[in-house]
Amino acid sequence: MSNVNTSVQEALTVLKNAREQARKGGDNGGGGDHTGGHEPPGGNGVEARVAKLESDVEYIKRDVGEIAHSIKVIQGDVGVLKTQSAVLIERTDTIKSDMVTKAQLAMYAAGTLVAIVAGTWWIVQQYLAPILVGLSKLPTT
Numbered sequence: 001m002s003n004v005n006t007s008v009q010e011a012l013t014v015l016k017n018a019r020e021q022a023r024k025g026g027d028n029g030g031g032g033d034h035t036g037g038h039e040p041p042g043g044n045g046v047e048a049r050v051a052k053l054e055s056d057v058e059y060i061k062r063d064v065g066e067i068a069h070s071i072k073v074i075q076g077d078v079g080v081l082k083t084q085s086a087v088l089i090e091r092t093d094t095i096k097s098d099m100v101t102k103a104q105l106a107m108y109a110a111g112t113l114v115a116i117v118a119g120t121w122w123i124v125q126q127y128l129a130p131i132l133v134g135l136s137k138l139p140t141t
Contacts, residue, residue: 007056014049 044060 007059011053011056014053
Protein backbone atom coordinates (compact mmCIF):
# COMPACT_ATOMS: atom_id res chain seq x y z
CA MET A 1 0.00 0.00 0.00
CA SER A 2 2.98 2.33 0.61
CA ASN A 3 4.01 1.79 -3.03
CA VAL A 4 0.62 3.09 -4.07
CA ASN A 5 1.00 6.14 -1.84
CA THR A 6 4.48 6.80 -3.24
CA SER A 7 3.23 6.39 -6.81
CA VAL A 8 0.32 8.73 -6.21
CA GLN A 9 2.66 11.28 -4.66
CA GLU A 10 5.00 11.08 -7.67
CA ALA A 11 2.05 11.47 -10.05
CA LEU A 12 0.86 14.54 -8.17
CA THR A 13 4.35 16.04 -8.31
CA VAL A 14 4.56 15.50 -12.08
CA LEU A 15 1.13 17.04 -12.59
CA LYS A 16 2.03 20.00 -10.37
CA ASN A 17 5.21 20.60 -12.35
CA ALA A 18 3.28 20.40 -15.63
CA ARG A 19 0.73 22.92 -14.34
CA GLU A 20 3.48 25.34 -13.30
CA GLN A 21 5.13 25.00 -16.66
CA ALA A 22 1.83 25.68 -18.44
CA ARG A 23 1.41 28.88 -16.39
CA LYS A 24 4.86 30.03 -17.49
CA GLY A 25 3.97 29.66 -21.10
CA GLY A 26 4.21 25.96 -21.81
CA ASP A 27 6.15 25.06 -24.95
CA ASN A 28 6.57 28.65 -26.02
CA GLY A 29 8.03 29.88 -22.73
CA GLY A 30 11.42 31.43 -22.26
CA GLY A 31 13.13 28.15 -21.37
CA GLY A 32 15.35 26.20 -23.72
CA ASP A 33 13.31 23.00 -23.85
CA HIS A 34 10.96 23.97 -26.74
CA THR A 35 9.80 21.16 -28.96
CA GLY A 36 8.38 23.22 -31.77
CA GLY A 37 4.80 22.22 -31.04
CA HIS A 38 5.17 18.60 -32.16
CA GLU A 39 6.07 17.05 -28.80
CA PRO A 40 4.79 17.69 -25.29
CA PRO A 41 6.77 20.34 -23.45
CA GLY A 42 9.11 19.48 -20.65
CA GLY A 43 11.59 17.18 -22.35
CA ASN A 44 13.58 15.04 -19.97
CA GLY A 45 11.58 11.84 -20.64
CA VAL A 46 8.02 13.14 -20.32
CA GLU A 47 6.79 10.13 -22.28
CA ALA A 48 8.48 7.78 -19.82
CA ARG A 49 6.98 9.65 -16.90
CA VAL A 50 3.50 9.54 -18.45
CA ALA A 51 3.89 5.81 -19.12
CA LYS A 52 4.90 5.31 -15.48
CA LEU A 53 1.86 7.31 -14.35
CA GLU A 54 -0.41 5.19 -16.54
CA SER A 55 1.14 2.04 -15.08
CA ASP A 56 0.71 3.39 -11.56
CA VAL A 57 -2.94 4.18 -12.27
CA GLU A 58 -3.48 0.55 -13.27
CA TYR A 59 -2.01 -0.59 -9.95
CA ILE A 60 -4.18 1.94 -8.12
CA LYS A 61 -7.28 0.63 -9.92
CA ARG A 62 -6.37 -2.94 -8.94
CA ASP A 63 -5.77 -1.99 -5.33
CA VAL A 64 -9.06 -0.05 -5.17
CA GLY A 65 -10.85 -3.11 -6.56
CA GLU A 66 -9.29 -5.29 -3.85
CA ILE A 67 -10.30 -2.76 -1.20
CA ALA A 68 -13.88 -2.70 -2.52
CA HIS A 69 -14.01 -6.50 -2.34
CA SER A 70 -12.65 -6.45 1.21
CA ILE A 71 -15.28 -3.88 2.21
CA LYS A 72 -18.06 -6.09 0.84
CA VAL A 73 -16.73 -9.05 2.84
CA ILE A 74 -16.51 -6.90 5.98
CA GLN A 75 -20.07 -5.64 5.44
CA GLY A 76 -21.29 -9.24 5.29
CA ASP A 77 -19.41 -10.06 8.49
CA VAL A 78 -20.90 -7.02 10.22
CA GLY A 79 -24.39 -8.14 9.19
CA VAL A 80 -23.79 -11.58 10.67
CA LEU A 81 -22.46 -10.02 13.88
CA LYS A 82 -25.56 -7.80 14.17
CA THR A 83 -27.83 -10.82 13.81
CA GLN A 84 -25.88 -12.86 16.34
CA SER A 85 -25.77 -10.02 18.87
CA ALA A 86 -29.55 -9.54 18.54
CA VAL A 87 -30.06 -13.25 19.26
CA LEU A 88 -27.77 -13.05 22.30
CA ILE A 89 -29.58 -9.99 23.63
CA GLU A 90 -32.92 -11.74 23.25
CA ARG A 91 -31.63 -14.82 25.07
CA THR A 92 -30.19 -12.81 27.96
CA ASP A 93 -33.45 -10.88 28.31
CA THR A 94 -35.33 -14.18 28.53
CA ILE A 95 -32.91 -15.53 31.10
CA LYS A 96 -33.26 -12.40 33.23
CA SER A 97 -37.05 -12.55 33.23
CA ASP A 98 -37.09 -16.27 34.10
CA MET A 99 -34.51 -16.14 36.88
CA VAL A 100 -35.45 -16.24 40.55
CA THR A 101 -33.96 -13.40 42.57
CA LYS A 102 -32.30 -13.73 45.96
CA ALA A 103 -35.25 -11.98 47.62
CA GLN A 104 -37.66 -14.46 46.07
CA LEU A 105 -35.52 -17.37 47.26
CA ALA A 106 -35.41 -15.92 50.77
CA MET A 107 -39.22 -15.59 50.81
CA TYR A 108 -39.64 -19.17 49.57
CA ALA A 109 -37.22 -20.41 52.27
CA ALA A 110 -39.01 -18.44 55.00
CA GLY A 111 -42.41 -19.77 53.85
CA THR A 112 -41.11 -23.32 53.84
CA LEU A 113 -39.60 -22.90 57.29
CA VAL A 114 -42.87 -21.49 58.68
CA ALA A 115 -44.77 -24.44 57.18
CA ILE A 116 -42.37 -26.97 58.73
CA VAL A 117 -42.53 -25.31 62.17
CA ALA A 118 -46.34 -25.06 62.02
CA GLY A 119 -46.63 -28.71 60.95
CA THR A 120 -44.34 -29.83 63.74
CA TRP A 121 -46.32 -27.81 66.29
CA TRP A 122 -49.59 -29.30 65.07
CA ILE A 123 -48.17 -32.83 65.37
CA VAL A 124 -47.00 -32.10 68.92
CA GLN A 125 -50.44 -30.77 69.87
CA GLN A 126 -52.35 -33.62 68.27
CA TYR A 127 -50.29 -36.62 69.36
CA LEU A 128 -47.76 -35.77 72.01
CA ALA A 129 -50.02 -33.66 74.29
CA PRO A 130 -52.60 -36.44 74.87
CA ILE A 131 -49.78 -38.88 75.62
CA LEU A 132 -48.27 -36.53 78.19
CA VAL A 133 -51.65 -35.93 79.79
CA GLY A 134 -52.22 -39.69 79.96
CA LEU A 135 -48.79 -40.21 81.52
CA SER A 136 -49.52 -37.67 84.21
CA LYS A 137 -52.67 -39.56 85.27
CA LEU A 138 -50.79 -42.80 85.88
CA PRO A 139 -50.57 -43.78 89.52
CA THR A 140 -47.25 -43.27 91.04
CA THR A 141 -45.87 -45.88 93.33
